[in-house]
Amino acid sequence: MNDNIAVIELTAATLRFLDQTRLPAEAVMVETTDHRVMLDAIRRLQVRGAPLIGIAAAYGVTIAARERLSETGGDDASFQSALLTVCDAFAATRPTAVNLFWALARMREIIARPLSPEMLTTELEREARAIHADDALRCGAIGRHGAEIIPAGAGVITHCNSGALATGGDGTAFAVLLEAHRQGKNIHVYADETRPLLQGARLTMWELQRNRIPATLITDSTAAMLMRQGRVLVAITGADRIAANGDAANKIGTYGLAVAARHHGIPFYIAAPFSTVDLSLPTGESIPIEERSGEEITRIRDIALAPDGSDTYAPAFDVTPAELITGIVTERGIITPPYTETLRSLHP
Numbered sequence: 548m549n550d551n552i553a554v555i556e557l558t559a560a561t562l563r564f565l566d567q568t569r570l571p572a573e574a575v576m577v578e579t580t581d582h583r584v585m586l587d588a589i590r591r592l593q594v595r596g597a598p599l600i601g602i603a604a605a606y607g608v609t610i611a612a613r614e615r616l617s618e619t620g621g622d623d624a625s626f627q628s629a630l631l632t633v634c635d636a637f638a639a640t641r642p643t644a645v646n647l648f649w650a651l652a653r654m655r656e657i658i659a660r661p662l663s664p665e666m667l668t669t670e671l672e673r674e675a676r677a678i679h680a681d682d683a684l685r686c687g688a689i690g691r692h693g694a695e696i697i698p699a700g701a702g703v704i705t706h707c708n709s710g711a712l713a714t715g716g717d718g719t720a721f722a723v724l725l726e727a728h729r730q731g732k733n734i735h736v737y738a739d740e741t742r743p744l745l746q747g748a749r750l751t752m753w754e755l756q757r758n759r760i761p762a763t764l765i766t767d768s769t770a771a772m773l774m775r776q777g778r779v780l781v782a783i784t785g786a787d788r789i790a791a792n793g794d795a796a797n798k799i800g801t802y803g804l805a806v807a808a809r810h811h812g813i814p815f816y817i818a819a820p821f822s823t824v825d826l827s828l829p830t831g832e833s834i835p836i837e838e839r840s841g842e843e844i845t846r847i848r849d850i851a852l853a854p855d856g857s858d859t860y861a862p863a864f865d866v867t868p869a870e871l872i873t874g875i876v877t878e879r880g881i882i883t884p885p886y887t888e889t890l891r892s893l894h895p
């Protein structure tokens with residue numbers, strides 16, 4: 548990310564990450580040697596965004612290996628089973644983004660190797676760093692492919708945060724915006740605030756400003772009117788899981804944005820790496836949707852936004868049906884319908 552703020556970084560001694568719950572007020576790095584701190588950080592969205600939680604879990608497993616190695620000095624018959632339990636704990640943090648399970652599967656493969664605890668720890672670290680570096684490359688490719696779909700001078704709307712704060716590189720949908728901006732396309736971004744946790748307002752606006760991309764913050768409910776006014780030519784968001792038929796789960800509100808885009812004849816794109824594609828699920832109906840505490844919609848910090856005892860329903864994600872998605876920008880190019888065929892044919 549610009550200005551040298553690391554979002555997540557494994558050093559020889561610790562794991563450091565940016566606490567995203569404190570943005571935009573302050574950029575605070577948390578430093579830990581305890582994998583339980585990372586478990587909690589993922590649950591609390593201090594670290595969030597589909598690819599980034601996969602990377603964070605991989606680093607979390609690595610520091611768990613380091614912890615165990617320093618406690619036992621390497622004489623440890625249960626090293627592998629203990630680390631598999633740690634993988635299970637990371638898998639239980641957030642259910643929707645498949646990147647988490649994809650990264651943990653890579654870590655589990657390493658854990659299964661017949662190696663000493665010292666060797667395994669070295670290999671786990673190497674794998675976690677590879678997952679991180681690999682995502683940065685995918686982000687770059689998504690940006691380059693996706694810039695093609697952004698017309699010069701366009702207003703572009705996005706939802707949630709899909710930038711460096713959500714990935715190991717420049718982002719997914721955000722990388723497309725960044726590349727179009729770098730190419731001098733003179734774009735203007737409209738960022739949905741993204742109720743209830745305000746990833747659009749707090750995080751995307753922060754990243755847009757740091758990259759000097761002209762941008763306007765809107766409430767989620769302003770999006771349809773903006774489209775009607777002709778101020779938006781393209782809508783693009785990231786995704787947390789894409790089923791084999793192209794149905795895509797992303798932050799709650801994305802589905803409504805896609806419906807509004809279709810109504811106004813505006814192309815709606817998803818940008819995501821193949822680590823977000825889950826071919827084991829035939830449609831979006833089987834994507835597990837995380838439900839968050841009702842307090843996230845009834846309170847902002849200490850301020851009550853609703854009467855005590857209000858009934859709530861707080862899904863963190865929704866599924867946009869494939870028929871509303873104009874194209875999926877991946878690191879291997881832009882995929883168009885019929886997704887059941889095109890996703891499978893390009894899947895690595």
Ligand code: MRU
Binds near residue numbers: 863
């Ligand atoms: O709950 P969050 O903040 O983790 O949700 C993040 C999103 O919905 C992003 O749009 C998604 O991860 C894709 S962008 C990398």
